[in-house]
Amino acid sequence: MADEQRPIHRKIIHIDMDAFYASVEQRDNPDLRGKALVVGGSPEGRGGVVATASYEARKFGVRSAMPSKTAQRLCPHVIFVRPRFDVYKDVSRHIREIFSRYTDIIEPLSLDEAYLDVTEDKLGIGSAIEIAQQIKQAIKDELQLTASAGVSINKFVAKIASDINKPDGLKFIGPSSIEPFMEALPVEKFYGVGKVTAAKMMAMGLHSGADLKKLTEDEMSRHFGKAGKFYYQIVRGIDNRAVQPHRETKSMGAEDTFPYDLTEIDEMYTELDKIAETVVKRLERYNLQGRTITLKVKYSDFRQITRNQSFAKPVGDLKTIAATAKSLLLNSGVDDVKIRLLGISLSNFGELPQKTGKPGDAGQLMLF
Structure with a gap:
């Protein structure tokens, strides 16, 4: 077996908070407990997006990133609550503090999850299963919330394991298994x-x-x-990626491969509008704006190009992103071409100022 394919055995824990935003709202408002709940935008008007759904709502098929109108159609009695990002950030800091009692090798993944490398833990406990149990209990005792944990020798298997017994689960998959x-x-x-x-x-x-x-x-x-x-x-149980503390997102975007090649500029513009909307939602989710907009184009012959434009100040609004992508496409030459994929991404980030919490604001969403 080649060196790069020889498995490295670490003690990895993947912690995933259970329905994080919704659980915080149910914790803080007893009237919401046991009810189908969506934290996110209102379904009225142009509609919003589901940030998190309670487990009571998930029974009806409601999922994160789903349009709020769809969530309401699936579960007519669902309750919509606007996010309280300042509260979530306070909870997040507390969770991170709990993690840091055991290790400094912490890699945040997204809004509500992280990898921990406890191969050598601070307290000398030695057992990753015991550490995961203690972390889960501390979160429950100190924050009245539940988390699920996966424990294994690498990141991939630990992440899959954390989803097996949700909510409030703990799953260990050892080397021989x-x-x-x-x-x-x-x-x-x-x-x-x-x-x-x-x-x-x-x-x-x-x-x-x-x-x-x-x-x-x-x-x-x-x-x-x-x-x-x-x-x-x-599939052979080999994942030698290390847990990387302070992982920083370098770019964020979206792309789409079309069921047929696009040949008309109006079709291309329509698809860019859709992709731009997805990008904006993701930027808002992480409270990011970027100074550089990049357009990715793949042609029917699989030739691929990228074009980008940079701005003096960070941008993140739909109008600017869509218009810039269209301009970059037009300047790349669209006569007599067949396009199979389009993508838009932003990079060179600057974090947005702290939000006020007023309606319409998108607050900082990174959990850790």
Whole structure:
């Protein structure tokens, strides 16, 4: 086995807060407990987006990032609550403080989750399972909230494990159990395998990790590009990525591959408007603006280009992002071309000023 494919055994915990925003709201308002709840934008007017749904709402199919109008249609009695970002940030700081009692090697992933490397923990406990139990109990005792934890020897398996017994779950997948576990795992449950890739795998007769394991590394790379090598390793329980403290987002964007090649500028503009809306929602979610807007274009012959424009001050509004992307596209030449993919991203970030909490404000959303 090549050195890069030799598994490194660490003690990794993945902590994922349970319905974080909704749980905070239910904790602070007894009238909301046990009820279907959405934290996010109102479904009225142009409508908002679901930031978090309580487990009572999830039973009806309500999910994060879903349009609020869709959530209301699925669950007519759902209660909508506007986010209180200042409260969530205070809770987040407390959670981070709990983590830091055990390790300084903490990698925040998104709004409500993080990896912890406790290979060498501060308190000399030695057991990652015991540390995960203590962290969960401290969160429950000090914040009256629940978290789920996954424990394993690498990040990939720990993340999957944390989702198995939600809410308030704890799952350990040890070294000897990883390969059988990965072989039985449906491909759509692999973290990093999206709907399109999962559909492609299933069309190839690849329905589980065991099926993926039948392919050689070259075959995996040929079918799935750079990700193929990662899939090849992870189905064998190999993920040597280190937990990286202070991980910083360098860019944020969205892209779409179309079911047919675009040839008309109006079609291209329509798709750019949709992509720009997705980008803006993600920027608002993380309270970010960027000074550089980048357009990605992939043609029908798979040739790919990027074009970018920078601004003196950070931008993040829909009008500017969409207009800039259209201008970059137009200047790249759209006569007699066939486009299969368009993407927009922002980089060179500057954090927004602290929000007031008034209606319409998007507050800081990064959990840690």
